[in-house]
Amino acid sequence: MADIKIGAYICKGCGIGERLDTAQLTLIAQKEGKAQVVREHEFLCNQSGVELIKNDIANEGVNHVVIAACSRRSKAETFNFENVAISRANLREGVIWITPADEDKKEIVQEMAADYIRMGCAESAKMQIPRTNPNLGNNKRLLVVGGGITGLTAAIEASKTGYDVLLVEKSASLGGWAAKLHKRVPDREPYAEPMDTGIADLIKKIESDKHIKVNLNSTITKTSGAPGQFSVDISTESGSTATENVGGIIMASGFTPYDMNKLPYLGAGKSKDVVDQLGLEELAHAANGGPIKRPSDGKEVKSVVFVQCAGQRSDKEGELPYCSGHCCNTSVKQAMYFRNQNPDIDTNVIYTDLRTPGNGEDFYRSAQNKGVIFTKGKVNEVTTGSAGLEVKFKDLILNEDVVAKADLVVLATGQVANSGIDMEAQLLAEAAAAADDKAAKDAGEAAIERVEKPKGVSILNLTYRQGPDLPHLKHGFNDSHFICFPYETRRTGIYSAGPVRRPMDMAQAIEDATGAALKAIQAVENASLGRAAHPRSGDLSFPEFRREGCTQCKRCTVECPFGAIDEDEARYPVFNESRCRRCGTCMGACPVRVISFENYSVDTVGSQIKNIDFPDQFSEKPRILVLACENDAYPALDMAAMNRFQYSAFTRVVPVRCLGSINTIWVTDALNSGYDGVILMGCQKGDNYQCHFVRGSALAHERMSKIDDTLKQLSLEAERVKTYEVAITDIERAPALINEMAETIQKIGLSPLKF
């Protein structure tokens, strides 16, 4: 690597020149920042400013650029130079916009700016220009797991975009549950009548598409590799196995209908005339437009009762606690099967809450118009009476226990995800079983339940260290960044779509499939260029570790939210660069600090933290370090600045890739070198997490919960370190949290560790 030549560029635009003494900043960059080239410019982001930098890169040999201007979040494209390491010192949003312009504050504001110059130069000195990931794969074929409506849509969409597809289906035919439907809920105006599923046409298209190869009666017995270079063993029922190479995977393994035989109190299994929704589809299919006949004696059905939320939205043992989302619309549709054929048939839908998302409301209205009766009630029991079935329920409007008679009862049961094995829950359960104390056992009980519920077989059979399938979030559904990025899973290059990630209907599954196909295409394209996938899309850096320093503690391999790190025979970590999302959680986890990225390491951040000017303890100028997640907290602070919300000028903010990348050494070092308070700002954790890297924020919170010991060793107050969940919208709260810390410090006094 060539010698580092730092060029620092100080912008005077946007009021920076008026508020700050840029000449002094130039001196600091030269003397303390060791920048060989330092230039001021009136308006750095205009053409002449950018030309100035380009010229220095070309002719002066500047290869590390420090831009002291606005936040790294603005003008990112203007200040983007190839093969150059870039750091940004945030003088605009970070200094002049969040401090008052008063004359008596001028000194501390100037100190703040000076520190950001020092920090920018210090970071630059430790950075390296990232090489591209050397282990890249060029395969761009997509594997679609599952031949239902989701899988078929994903395959056809990928093919239309010009990508080859390998489709694997467990059963002997394509179409999945959608092919078993008589008709589907309408997806277009006027949302009034059940419509043809269109599945036959779709299957025909798939079969005649030469970019799509279909494997029926097949399962995946082994998946290894990384995006751009997956190797997949596909085994047929007959026992033969073929190995195929693909670049990305779309998991569309769908759902299994909840087993209605678990609901004997609703008559399931006791009477043939109690069916679930799929059972009714079969009857409607058999009737083929004629009168639907009940299974027990073939009599034409004259009255039918639909029981909504059968075995779901329930807190009963063994039933589903969630709403499956499609069943209300499905019952509306099925009631129409009857009314359309014969308007004299009594159709009664008994519901507690009718949920018809989207244009389902129009469909519901259409059914009401046709005379389908909707009764708000809770069904307690279905029994066989002398003349047919009796549905005993509580009418929730009239508040009385009543009975409705029917020839046929349809139970709207839920969807159970085919999501494979929940390794995390298994490990938790095992740990709980081995634990001595009660708290750990209780915590494990929920996990044990998670393990027992799906009892699945593995779908993907990944050879990853962290287990054979995509991790689960809740109720057996795949964890798929539910809130911010729906198709992203915790295994890079593998995207989940359809009811495997959350309960949904056909229309949603089709949309899901299209989205997941597009994400998979992005992933294989990024992988072929050695770049990171979402959310650090395009990042060329990748993690490396110093083997001789590694103690094989396995924390990185266990904690990586994306299962990117395997272990070799000697139990050293093996980084699969293409699977890595570049969050740095491994770097934060490593107790011996041997993991680093070329442009983001324990050193690049550590040196920023240490390279500020600490006033002595008598000057009464505290220093507060804020480690802010660059995804939510840092933008929130930027937006606070745009709104001119002020926070303490004693603050020094360092953006981090994810709270998970924070190595506790930074906090210890900061306190040791004289900071009076440290604030960590990350994203929301837990089941409703918004952390871009899923587990980063949660892990950071866990690690920081143990910081008290360190503080005690240093004889410091626990209030000096705070960890917060900050949303991108917290533009008033984020500055308030900083000011709160400033007040706390005023109360408890400056750190005794200043020298």
Added chain:
Amino acid sequence: MTDLNKAMVETYRNDFLKEVEANVEEGNWVKMCMQCGVCSGSCPFGPDWEHPPQEIFAMIRAGKRDEVLKSESMWMCTSCYNCIVRCPRELPITHIMHGLANYAHRLGIAPKMNPTRRFAKIFWDNIAKSGRVNELELSIRLYFMNGFMKGIKTGLEMLPVGLGMLKTKRLNPFGLFAHGGIKRKGELHKMLKKAYEIEDKRKGFAK
């Protein structure tokens, strides 16, 4: 099965709903109710109804014919139209309430002593006779609706109002005997008779 259940067995069928659709003004809207309860919450008399509109609709759909038609509830409606304005499904609730009341009355099963029903009948008989309301006669009939002594008492209570109206020529004391009404009253009576005939035929009241 208990006796109560036996009585309920044939409920939750469409029969009564169909009857309402055929015979009650705007009755075809009943099936469109989505049980949100906004009507009941919007009604200024809400707490005084035995069965607020939402419940009436649920009862119709549950097939509770007698309970609905013998109910005093729909007679409570004062036609303020709050419910119609607010109904998200745009049901003409006020009209349905009046329709139900009228249907029950025509069937002869509406509560006999319901004051609204009695007032409505007095009003109708009054206006149908001459084509115009004879206000004095209407007031007097109304005062004496609940007995002679009650009528005298109400009359005395209203005396200052009556005198005031007399003074400002808003009340003709001879109107009781010399109420003119419209021209060609016979034609009006013929029209009403024909209308009754048509309605009776359509709704099955014809003997």
